[in-house]
Amino acid sequence: MLEQKPAAYACYQLLKNDYRSRYDYQLRGPFTYFTRDNNVTVDGVRGGSVKGLVERDVLGAYYNALMWYITKDTLHARKSVQILDAYANKAIGIVGADAELNGLYGFILANAGEIMRYTYDQWPEASAVQFGKMLQQAFYPTLRNFRPYAHGNWDIICMKALMSIAVYTEDVDMINRVVTYFYHGEGNGSINQYVVSDAGQLQESNRDQPHTTLALGCLSELCEIAEHQGIPLYEASNNAIMRGYEYTASYNLGNEVPFRTWYDYHERYKDYTPESISVRSTNFRSVFEIAYNHYVVKKGLSMPYTVQVLQQLRPEKAPAGADNPGYGTLLFNRWE
Numbered sequence: 506m507l508e509q510k511p512a513a514y515a516c517y518q519l520l521k522n523d524y525r526s527r528y529d530y531q532l533r534g535p536f537t538y539f540t541r542d543n544n545v546t547v548d549g550v551r552g553g554s555v556k557g558l559v560e561r562d563v564l565g566a567y568y569n570a571l572m573w574y575i576t577k578d579t580l581h582a583r584k585s586v587q588i589l590d591a592y593a594n595k596a597i598g599i600v601g602a603d604a605e606l607n608g609l610y611g612f613i614l615a616n617a618g619e620i621m622r623y624t625y626d627q628w629p630e631a632s633a634v635q636f637g638k639m640l641q642q643a644f645y646p647t648l649r650n651f652r653p654y655a656h657g658n659w660d661i662i663c664m665k666a667l668m669s670i671a672v673y674t675e676d677v678d679m680i681n682r683v684v685t686y687f688y689h690g691e692g693n694g695s696i697n698q699y700v701v702s703d704a705g706q707l708q709e710s711n712r713d714q715p716h717t718t719l720a721l722g723c724l725s726e727l728c729e730i731a732e733h734q735g736i737p738l739y740e741a742s743n744n745a746i747m748r749g750y751e752y753t754a755s756y757n758l759g760n761e762v763p764f765r766t767w768y769d770y771h772e773r774y775k776d777y778t779p780e781s782i783s784v785r786s787t788n789f790r791s792v793f794e795i796a797y798n799h800y801v802v803k804k805g806l807s808m809p810y811t812v813q814v815l816q817q818l819r820p821e822k823a824p825a826g827a828d829n830p831g832y833g834t835l836l837f838n839r840w841e
Contacts, residue, residue, distance in 0.1 A: 510841040516820035516834035517575070523823055525561055526568035528580035532588055533558035535595040539610055539643065542601025552601055560827040562588055563613040567830065570620040582625045586632070589618055593636040596643045605652040605659050608666030609827055611644040612726070615669035616830070622673070637674040644670060649679075653692030654771050657708045658720040660686070660694020665727040672730060680734065687727070687738060693771055696738075699724070700745035704763045705752025711767055712777035714786035715825075717753050721746065722792025722829040729795060739799050747800045747808060750793070754810035757785050789814050791821035794833030802839045 520526055536547050536555055543553035550558070566588035573581035592614065599607045618640075622633045648667050652659035664683050671679035687696055699708045699720065709716045724746050728738040739746060756762045764782045777783070793814050800806045824831035 510838060512819050512841050513835050513838045516832050516838075519820060519822055520568060520571065520832045520835060523564075523568060525565045526572050526581075528569060528572070528578065528584045530565045530569065530584055530588075532562060532565070532591060534562050535591040537595055538598050538600045539596065539607040540599065540601040541603045541606055545601040547600065559610055562592070563610045563617070564824075564827050567613050567617040567620075570617045571832075571836075574620055574624055579625075579627070582621065582627065585617055585621050586625065586628045589614065589621065589636050590632055593632065593639040596639055598643050599647045604647045605655075605663050608644060608648050608662045611640060611648070611666040612662075612669045613827055613830065615640055615666070615673045619669075619673050637670075640670045641674060641676075645679075649682075651686055651690060651692055651694065653690065653694075654773055655693070656712065656716065656769075656774070657693035657699040658716055658723065660690065660692040661699070661720050661723040661727065664694060665723050665730070668727055668730050672734060680736075683727075684731070684736060684738070688741065691771075693769065694720075696724075696741045696745050700742065700749045701767060702763070702765060703748070705745075705748035705750070706762070706764060706767070706782075707749050707753065708767070708769065709777070710753070710756075710764070710782050711779060713783045714753065714757055715788070715790070717749075718790040718792055719825075719828055721749055721753060722790060722795070724749075725792065725795045725799070726829065729799070732799070744800065744806065747796065747806065750796050751808055751810050754793070754808075754814045756782065757787060757789065758810060758813055759785070760810075789818055790829065791818065791824055791831045791833055792829050793818060794821055794837040798833075798837035798839055 538547045540547055540552040541556045543551055545552045547555050566585050569581045569585035618636050621628050648663040651663045668683045693708045707717045731738040766780050768779045793811055797811050801808050820834035
């Protein structure tokens with residue numbers, strides 16, 4: 506089947522050759538706490554190293570889950586649940602600075618768990634339940650109130666992690682809490698606080714372009730999870746996320762875009778210039794297929810600048826760190 510879709514198959518080959526997708530992947534953790542702070546030590550390891558090792562492990566769990574789903578090779582299934590069980594039986598929380606950004610790992614872990622729980626009947630239900638308890642215990646206390654006094658990507662990372670964990674654990678109250686914050690939250694990550702103009706200017710457009718594409722990818726991932734629950738977040742505020750993609754793609758392709766001065770009174774970090782857009786970046790993240798698949802292929806809308814970016818990106822590769830799942834040309838390909 507994949508061979509009939511050359512771009513998807515090329516992306517699959519990239520995934521297959523990723524060392525983290527191997528069934529003999531060597532587990533780097535688990536750790537008692539998740540952290541991104543090099544000023545703390547967890548289980549005798551400096552926080553910066555913990556961050557890098559956790560990123561490898563969570564993607565190891567997720568990519569092996571994907572490989573199991575695609576190939577039906579039980580060696581991949583065993584590797585995925587080995588990693589999930591290891592963290593389920595040890596991780597208890599988050600420590601250090603930038604704590605909410607550890608939600609990136611909760612999101613990936615929950616998605617790996619979702620695949621394995623419903624496709625691999627050799628994962629004991631008791632283990633799957635323990636994994637869900639770990640997700641709630643380790644991530645909820647830090648993420649549950651989002652991060653309103655920060656750049657919007659922080660809020661959005663909290664939202665996508667909480668939504669994925671809530672779906673895995675069937676926590677309807679948390680799902681509703683995330684949806685409410687997405688529409689009405691006080692922070693910069695709620696939809697009308699992040700997409701700040703009809704043209705698609707973003708709250709972080711005057712900060713730097715890598716963070717805008719990080720946030721767009723995370724917004725799409727949040728919306729994709731919600732879509733599968735029958736919650737149409739993609740369409741919020743007149744397809745605001747699509748407008749954000751097009752604005753960002755057009756600008757980084759070298760075009761001029763309308764920009765209005767944007768002051769962020771919530772933000773404690775003054776790492777942006779209110780009067781002007783940030784410098785362009787041609788290092789596009791692998792986060793464009795997911796939006797194109799929804800807005801263009803499924804809904805029949807037009808994203809001409811996103812198409813131009815995808816012509817450069819396809820097949821989408823691995824993510825930066827564990828910021829996003831990556832490999833979107835395989836995962837979100839109804840166009841081919």
